[in-house]
Amino acid sequence: MKALFITTLLLFCGAVSAQPVIGENAAAALVSRALQAEPLLWLPFPMPYEIERSSKDKDAGLLDALFRHGLLQRDKQMKMAEVEEDGRRKRKVLATWIYDYPLAHREQGTQEGFYYGTGKLKQIVELSSAYLVGDYYYAEAYIQWYVDDLQDWVKDPAFRTARTLRRSLESFDKPFEKRVYLQYDGDSWGFWSGQPGLL
Known part of the structure; x- marks a missing residue:
């Protein structure tokens, strides 16, 4: 009886510490x-994002494509800003786009980025x-x-x-x-x- 008890105890201990597979x-x-x-989620830019309407750089192309696919909205803005041209600083009117997530996206508090x-x-x-x-x-x-x-x-x-x-x-x-x-x-x-x- 004692031998059976010891054998059972050893088997139980072995089962408890056995490496799982x-x-x-x-x-x-x-x-x-x-x-x-x-x-x-693809997160290329923090929003809102402002960029000159005349810009031809990579960011402008990506933002425009996101807008065309309905993933962003954009609003026109005109503002005075100091710019440097020919080594001189001067004030100039800048025409910009302000890109942002659609209002429904912002109101829902949805995570930033574009689901792909x-x-x-x-x-x-x-x-x-x-x-x-x-x-x-x-x-x-x-x-x-x-x-x-x-x-x-x-x-x-x-x-x-x-x-x-x-x-x-x-x-x-x-x-x-x-x-x-x-x-x-x-x-x-x-x-x-x-x-x-x-x-």
Whole structure:
């Protein structure tokens, strides 16, 4: 009877401290849910943004394209300003555009930036075994992912100068890569958005 008790106790202790295992399919499901739950936002400029109407620089082109696609509104403004021309300072009337998010966007207190898609898992390249850090087990997954639900406005040629958007367009064929972490809380595995051991 004593031997049976000791054997049961040893088996129970072994089960409690056993290293958890996570398979690739389970890891893929957790990573997929986490990627798709996080909208991708492009934030090229703080708003509101004022720029001369005659400007031909990169920012002017991007702002105009965002306006054409209904992602920004713009208002005309005329103002006096001091400018430097030929090494001399003088006052001049400036005609500017003031770009801002549409009123409905501002009233809702929506997060800044322009939604352009969500991440989607292409494949798990490498999945580590579980390892203990502090009180929790973690597993690292090195993944390839691409942008899903890509918005039509991203395809506008005006955005070819924006590397994030350009890379997003080609991301199915040339996927992004990153390392993500999964955490075992003693009961089940979940996606971990921090570094192992950091709460």
